[in-house]
Amino acid sequence: MDNVISYMSKYIRVLLHICALLPLVMLFYDLSYDNLSVNPIQDVTIRTGKPALVLLVLVLSITPVRKWFGLHSLIQFRRSLGLYAFMYASLHFLVFIGLDYGFDIELLQLSVFKKPYVVLGLLAYLTLAPLAITSTHGWIRRLGKYWKILHKLVYLTGVLAVSHYIWAVKSDIRQPLIFAAVICIMLLARVRAFNRAIYLLRERISTK
Amino acid sequence: MQTIRSSEITPEHIYVSRRKFMSSASKIAVGAAMMAACSRQSDSTDTSLDAGNISTDVDELGDSWTNYTSIANYNNFYEFSVNKERVAAMAQDFKITPWEIDVGGLVKNPGRYQIENLLTKFDQEERVYRLRCVEGWSMVVPWMGFPLKRLLDEVEPTMNARYVRFETLYDPVQLPGQNDGWYSWPYVEGLRLDEAFHDLTILATGIYGRTLLPQNGAPLRLVVPWKYGFKSIKSIVRIDLVDQQPITLWMKAAPNEYGFYANVNPNVHHPRWSQDTERRIGELGRRDTLLFNGYAEQVDHLYSNMDLQHNF
Numbered sequence: 356m357d358n359v360i361s362y363m364s365k366y367i368r369v370l371l372h373i374c375a376l377l378p379l380v381m382l383f384y385d386l387s388y389d390n391l392s393v394n395p396i397q398d399v400t401i402r403t404g405k406p407a408l409v410l411l412v413l414v415l416s417i418t419p420v421r422k423w424f425g426l427h428s429l430i431q432f433r434r435s436l437g438l439y440a441f442m443y444a445s446l447h448f449l450v451f452i453g454l455d456y457g458f459d460i461e462l463l464q465l466s467v468f469k470k471p472y473v474v475l476g477l478l479a480y481l482t483l484a485p486l487a488i489t490s491t492h493g494w495i496r497r498l499g500k501y502w503k504i505l506h507k508l509v510y511l512t513g514v515l516a517v518s519h520y521i522w523a524v525k526s527d528i529r530q531p532l533i534f535a536a537v538i539c540i541m542l543l544a545r546v547r548a549f550n551r552a553i554y555l556l557r558e559r560i561s562t563k
Numbered sequence: 564m565q566t567i568r569s570s571e572i573t574p575e576h577i578y579v580s581r582r583k584f585m586s587s588a589s590k591i592a593v594g595a596a597m598m599a600a601c602s603r604q605s606d607s608t609d610t611s612l613d614a615g616n617i618s619t620d621v622d623e624l625g626d627s628w629t630n631y632t633s634i635a636n637y638n639n640f641y642e643f644s645v646n647k648e649r650v651a652a653m654a655q656d657f658k659i660t661p662w663e664i665d666v667g668g669l670v671k672n673p674g675r676y677q678i679e680n681l682l683t684k685f686d687q688e689e690r691v692y693r694l695r696c697v698e699g700w701s702m703v704v705p706w707m708g709f710p711l712k713r714l715l716d717e718v719e720p721t722m723n724a725r726y727v728r729f730e731t732l733y734d735p736v737q738l739p740g741q742n743d744g745w746y747s748w749p750y751v752e753g754l755r756l757d758e759a760f761h762d763l764t765i766l767a768t769g770i771y772g773r774t775l776l777p778q779n780g781a782p783l784r785l786v787v788p789w790k791y792g793f794k795s796i797k798s799i800v801r802i803d804l805v806d807q808q809p810i811t812l813w814m815k816a817a818p819n820e821y822g823f824y825a826n827v828n829p830n831v832h833h834p835r836w837s838q839d840t841e842r843r844i845g846e847l848g849r850r851d852t853l854l855f856n857g858y859a860e861q862v863d864h865l866y867s868n869m870d871l872q873h874n875f
Binding site for chain 2: 397454457465471472523526527
C-alpha cells in the first residue's frame, strides 16, 4: 500500500490540490451566481472556517496514520495540507475583520473580547502562521533541530481551533464534538502507551 | 423538495402596490375580507410600477422593510431543519388546515378556536416590527395579525394567572426535527401577563398582506418585537394562563445562556458573544443594536424595578 502511494504520488498530489481548492471554487461559484443565503457574510465565514479545520485535522492525522498503517510516504503531502489549512484560516480571518467588521478597529476591540470564541480563533491563527512561514526548505535548514520543536505548535493550533468551533455554535455541539474527538485521538497518538495498545490490537486482529 | 424560487413569489413592487391599495382602503373593514381583496389585487399584474422602484416602505425609524424572499427563505424553525435555508423547502407540505388552538388554564372562559374563526373574530391589522435574532441578524417585517390581549380579554384570565404559556404543535411526522432528542419538544415559550397584555404583543397570521407561510410559523404565531426572535413562538396550538413562570425550550437547552425574559439589550451579553451590534438582512455593514430593539419608550416601564443583567 505504501508503495502504491509512492508510485501514485503525482496523481494523489493533483487530487489533493483539487480537493483542497474545491471549497474555495464552490464558494466563488455561489458568490458569483448569488447562491449564498440572505446572510452572505456568515456563509462566507463558515465556508472558509470549516475547510481550515478539516485540513488541520488531516495534517494532525498524517503522523499517526503513517505509524499505525505503515503508510510512510504520506509525509510528502503534509506540508500542502498545512498550507491549505493556513490559506483557509487566513481567508476566514480576513472575512471576519474585513467583511464582517469592515476593518473597524474600535468595533473589533469592543467585540473581540466579549466573544471568547473569537479570541480562541485568533490564537489558533497566530499559532498556525509561524508554521506556514517556516514551512519552506530554507527555514527547515536554518532552524535545524528547532524546526521540529517549533512545529509541535500545531497540536496547540488543533486544540484552539476546535475549542473555537465548540464555543461558536449556538447550542447543539454534536458536530464540533466529533472534531474534538478526532483531534483527541490524534493527540493521543503521540502517547507511546496509546500507540502500543493500537499495535497490540492490530496484531491480535491479524493473528485471528 | 425545493426551495421557493424568487420567481414563484409575487414581486415586491406588487406588495408595495398592494399595500398602497390597502392603506387607501383602510377606512373599510380590515380582516379576512380585506385579505381576500388583496389577493385579487395581486392577480392583476400591475405594470405601471417600475420594478426598480421597490421597498419605499420603511418602519418608524426609517429602515426599509426586509424583502419578502428573504423573510420567506431564512428561517429559524428547528422543527423542520436547523439549517435556516432549508426550512422553507422542508415546510412546504405542512398541513395548516384544519388548525385548532386551545386556550385554557387559569381563565374563566376556556375555549377551542378554529384558525378561521380567529381571523374573522379579530380585525387583522398591519404591524411593521423589527425582528432581532439572538444570533446577531435582524429584519423588518410587515406582519398582519391582532393584539394578543384581544384573545386574552375573551378568555378572561383569573386573579391567579401570572404568566402565559405557549406551545407549538407536536407532530414528529410533519415536524421531523422533533425526533432529535437534543432539545425537549414541543417548543414552549412564555410571557409575563403584563408583557402578554402589552399592545405591541401580537398573534400574527400574515406577512406582507399575505397569509403566513409555514416556515414563518403558520397559521398562528406570537410576535414580541422587543424580545429576541426565539421568544416569538411559531405554529401555536395551545395557550395557557398559568401561575408559575413557564420553562421554555431554550431555558432547558442552555439555562445559563437563554433566560425567560430574553429582551433585546445591547448591554446584556450572551455569555459567549456580544449583543452590541447586528446585521440587518440585506445590508453588509453592522448596525448598533437598540435597547429593547428600539421599543424602549413603549416597554421599559415593564422592567423598571428589575435587574436586567440578572433577569436576562
